[in-house]
Amino acid sequence: MNTPAKYSALWPLAAYFIMVVLLVSSMLLLSYLLGQRHRERVTGEPYESGIAPTGSARLRFDVKYYMVAMLFVIFDLEAVFIYAWAVSVRELGWTGYIEVLVFIFILIASLCYLWRMGALDWVTSKKSVPKS
Amino acid sequence: MVTLTHFLILSFILFSIGVAGVLLRRSIIIVLMSLELIFNSVNISLAAFSYYLQTLNGTVLVVFNITVAAAEVAIGLAILVNVYRSRKSINVEELNDMRY
Amino acid sequence: MEMNLIKVVPEFIMLGTAFLLLVIELFIARGSRKFFGVIGILGAIATGISLLYQETGSALGGLFIQDQVAIYFKALFVLCAVLVLYITMMYEDKIKHWKGEFYSLILFSIAGMMLLASSSDFISFYVSLEFVAVCLYVLAAFTSENRNTIEAGLKYLITGALASGFLVYGISFIYGSTGATGFSAVATALKTAPGSGFLVLGLSLAIIGLTFKISSIPFHVWSPDVYQGAPTPVTALLAAASKGAGFVVIMRILFTALGGIKAEWMVFVAVISGATLIFGNLAAMPQKDLKRLIAYAGIGSAGYLLMAVAAGSTLGAGAIMFYMLTYIFGILGSFLAIVIFHNSEGSDLIDSYAGLSRRSPLLAFSLFVGLLSVAGFPPLGGFIAKLYIFAAAVKEGLWVLAVIGVVMAIVSMYYFLLVVKSIYLRPPHNTAPIHVDFTSRAVLYVVNFATIFLGMYPGPVTDWVMDIAKVLF
Numbered sequence: 001m002n003t004p005a006k007y008s009a010l011w012p013l014a015a016y017f018i019m020v021v022l023l024v025s026s027m028l029l030l031s032y033l034l035g036q037r038h039r040e041r042v043t044g045e046p047y048e049s050g051i052a053p054t055g056s057a058r059l060r061f062d063v064k065y066y067m068v069a070m071l072f073v074i075f076d077l078e079a080v081f082i083y084a085w086a087v088s089v090r091e092l093g094w095t096g097y098i099e100v101l102v103f104i105f106i107l108i109a110s111l112c113y114l115w116r117m118g119a120l121d122w123v124t125s126k127k128s129v130p131k132s
Numbered sequence: 133m134v135t136l137t138h139f140l141i142l143s144f145i146l147f148s149i150g151v152a153g154v155l156l157r158r159s160i161i162i163v164l165m166s167l168e169l170i171f172n173s174v175n176i177s178l179a180a181f182s183y184y185l186q187t188l189n190g191t192v193l194v195v196f197n198i199t200v201a202a203a204e205v206a207i208g209l210a211i212l213v214n215v216y217r218s219r220k221s222i223n224v225e226e227l228n229d230m231r232y
Numbered sequence: 233m234e235m236n237l238i239k240v241v242p243e244f245i246m247l248g249t250a251f252l253l254l255v256i257e258l259f260i261a262r263g264s265r266k267f268f269g270v271i272g273i274l275g276a277i278a279t280g281i282s283l284l285y286q287e288t289g290s291a292l293g294g295l296f297i298q299d300q301v302a303i304y305f306k307a308l309f310v311l312c313a314v315l316v317l318y319i320t321m322m323y324e325d326k327i328k329h330w331k332g333e334f335y336s337l338i339l340f341s342i343a344g345m346m347l348l349a350s351s352s353d354f355i356s357f358y359v360s361l362e363f364v365a366v367c368l369y370v371l372a373a374f375t376s377e378n379r380n381t382i383e384a385g386l387k388y389l390i391t392g393a394l395a396s397g398f399l400v401y402g403i404s405f406i407y408g409s410t411g412a413t414g415f416s417a418v419a420t421a422l423k424t425a426p427g428s429g430f431l432v433l434g435l436s437l438a439i440i441g442l443t444f445k446i447s448s449i450p451f452h453v454w455s456p457d458v459y460q461g462a463p464t465p466v467t468a469l470l471a472a473a474s475k476g477a478g479f480v481v482i483m484r485i486l487f488t489a490l491g492g493i494k495a496e497w498m499v500f501v502a503v504i505s506g507a508t509l510i511f512g513n514l515a516a517m518p519q520k521d522l523k524r525l526i527a528y529a530g531i532g533s534a535g536y537l538l539m540a541v542a543a544g545s546t547l548g549a550g551a552i553m554f555y556m557l558t559y560i561f562g563i564l565g566s567f568l569a570i571v572i573f574h575n576s577e578g579s580d581l582i583d584s585y586a587g588l589s590r591r592s593p594l595l596a597f598s599l600f601v602g603l604l605s606v607a608g609f610p611p612l613g614g615f616i617a618k619l620y621i622f623a624a625a626v627k628e629g630l631w632v633l634a635v636i637g638v639v640m641a642i643v644s645m646y647y648f649l650l651v652v653k654s655i656y657l658r659p660p661h662n663t664a665p666i667h668v669d670f671t672s673r674a675v676l677y678v679v680n681f682a683t684i685f686l687g688m689y690p691g692p693v694t695d696w697v698m699d700i701a702k703v704l705f
Contacts, residue, residue: 063213070206077202080195095235109251116258147401154394163390170397174404181408189413190404193355197400200362204393207369211386214376224390227383230457230524 064122071114078107139180146173160215160222164208171201236291239298242282242306243346246313249275250339257332265331269321272335276313276342283307290352294414297352300700301553305349305480308556312473313342315564318675320465322571327375327463334374338469341367345477352488354403354413357481361399361445364477365392368470372462384461391454392444399441405434406490415489422492432496438485439500445478447527448508448534456515459527464574467523468567471530472560479537479552486541487549487704494544502542506636509535513640517647522570522580525647526563529606532644533559536621539633543624546705550698551620557693558605558613558686565679566602568672569595576666582651587660594668596655598676605683607648608641613686620694 046053085092085100092099114120146169153166175194182190216222237244252275253268283306290297316338327334344364351357369392373385407413409430410421422431444451459467486497512531519525537555540548570580573595577584589596605614618641625634668676686693 066209066213070209073202074206077199080198084192084195113254113258147397150397151394154390160386160390167390167393167397170394171400174397174401177401177404178407181404185408185411187411189355190407193358193400193403193407193413196355196359196362200359200366200396203362203366204369204389204396207366208386208389208393211369211373211376211382211389214373214382215386218376218379218382227386229383230380230460 067119071119075107075111078103136180136184139176143173143177143180146170146176158223158225160208160212160224163224164205164212167208168201168205171197171204234291234293236289239286239289239291240296242279242286243343243350245275245279245282246339246343246346249278250336250343253332253336253339257336264324265335266321266324268332268335269317269324272317272339273314275339276310276317279313279346280307280310283310292356295353295356296347296350298350299703301480301483301549301703302350304553304697304700305476305556306346308476308560309342309345309349309473312469312476312560312564313339315560315568315675315679316465316469316473318671319468319564319568319571322568322575322672323463323465325575328377330374334371334463334465337367337371337374338465341371341469342473345473348477349480351481352415352484354407354415354418357485358400358403361481362396364474365396365445368392368466368474371466371469372458374466375463378461380461381463384458388454388458388462391451395441395444395451397441398437399444402434402437402439402441405430406438407434409434415484418489419492422490431493435490435493435497436500439482439497439504442478442482442485443504443534446475446482446534446537447531448538449504449511449531452508452511452531452534455531456524456527459530460521460524460580464523464567464571467526468564471526471563471567475530475534475537476556476560479541479556482541483549483552483704487544491544491705498542498544501538502630502633505535505538505542506633507535508532508538509636509640513643513647516644519647520582522582522585522651525582525651526566526603526606529644529648530563532640533606535640536618536637539625539630539637540621542630542633543621543628545624545628546698546701547620547627548624549701549704550694551617551624553697553701554620554690554694555614555617557697558617558683561679561682561686562602562605562612562614564602565598565676565683566606568676568679569598569602572668572672573666582654584661585651586654586658587663588655588666590660591663592666592668594673594676595666598680599655600652601680601683603648603651604645605687607644609645609648611684611687613683613690616687616690616694 081103082100085096089096150166150168150170150173153169154163157163157166175197178190178194178197182188182194212222215227219226249272253271256268256271257265283303286298286303288299288303317335320335320338324331324334341364344360344367347360348357348364351360369385369389372388373382375381376385403413406418409428410418410425412418412421440450443449444454447455455470458470462470486494486501490497509532512528512533512535516525516528516532519528533555537552540551540555542548543551573585573588573592574580585599588599601612605612608614608618618637622634622637625631625637
């Protein structure tokens, strides 16, 4: 285990790393050497297609973005279990297949539930939300 | 050579940072991030044990732990939104309405 | 891999009822959801009947064990489900939105506790524990218009997640040092190889993580705020069912999996128990809100139950099982009375209970019986349970702990008698009688009768419980 042979498999990674460093530094260096330099009143301002930027970038986002992000994360993570099934699909056979079908069915059911409850609506409409 | 001990030390450091974050930070967002850090530090420890013992139990627990952490933080964020709505603040120190 | 799905039928019925409620919720208009409670209670009764036909054995490829202890605790959780659903029906008008989800979340959490009672592997144990916890986090913050509720929910979530982190970190060390996650596999591994430093570290972290569920030191801080702030049915669920679920897994982990290193955890658990007893009971004394008082008393109860855990014997395990039975009747009867009183008066302060005996003798009597049973007043059920716990502790030589326990039992009688004094002896602020409907009367009579019966004639139940507790060792 402790021989250099173990590390020799890592050489493409090392080569890739070195290439990235070389490429980036050469690009920065070339643009520094060849580019023109000037300093006017608006040089430091961010470029927004010729329109003067207004306000701060630290504005408050609508909470709905977090809602969607949250739903995405939850459903996204369930894919982990499907991966676990996928790597051993032959060993598990039909039992595993049925289990995964049940699992996916529960996910779809919960998605339908969210949909019906209006959690996916970007604009809250009064008629589709049966708040009891 | 990276051994089990290295992984355990890394996991311990991350766990401690997470616990310190939960106990010391005032913003609820940071507290939730620290909780996520705790769960992920445990994942490192479990995965390392699982690899060195050559059994899969630890890996299975890691998969479940990831889901659990996501569920807890999702609920945490949902509650956080309601906290902000009712108090206009997400500072833990202002959550002290109930005293005997 | 043997699945044996027939052994999981009670859990399936419970989960099926919960899903059914969610589906019904989708298709009906807004309005009252009281009939959800009825469907839920019917589902819980069906679960209880299916439990009667369960045979012992393991299922789900060794992740799930159905033994007498599991069936006993599942029956307790079903009982909790019935009573908590009834309390919810009484409370429902206070919930503004998503009433249907409230019922199904209660059923989901009970199903999780049933799985927890049967888990025989650290993986299934952790997953079911989190299943319960996630349902309870949502429930504790359910009426989010209320400032106190949302504060309670957030505190519960943060403490709970921190405790889960400790627990799973502990599990990782137990797994790392024994190479197994099954409870019996861990026990076998401990027989061949003695415990290492990692194991003791993992054990301590796991116990600390578990103290959250049972609200004992060091993770007790959530309990007063959550009991006070959460919707009352959730408080009842936390006080009765969640505590029972915590203790059944503590017994499984410490007695079954780690019974081989009893010397390592006995002192640790005993110290936690003593500290919890002293803190809970002393802090309960100045409380003015009844739900908050019950929270501190609940911390004290966790101390008593941990005393029985520290004893680590069949007697201790049986005592825990009997204590939980009396505790469920005592605490849920009190909470039903609290909800009915709150519906009429809109207050949980002990002061507002003044003169209750003249306004509604039945509510006053239910609180009297329920709270004094929790305090351990003879001849009620809680007294016998505490007696068994002291016997278990003394038999294992935990004299100091038993003495602390007796002193604190007297303290707990003091603060519960203050409540009783307010109910019976002080003049009422308002003399209008409180109406209690027929069903609630019937439920209160049954619960009070059970508490008194368990105190007067505990023999058959205790014999049976002591007998089935043997399977844990």
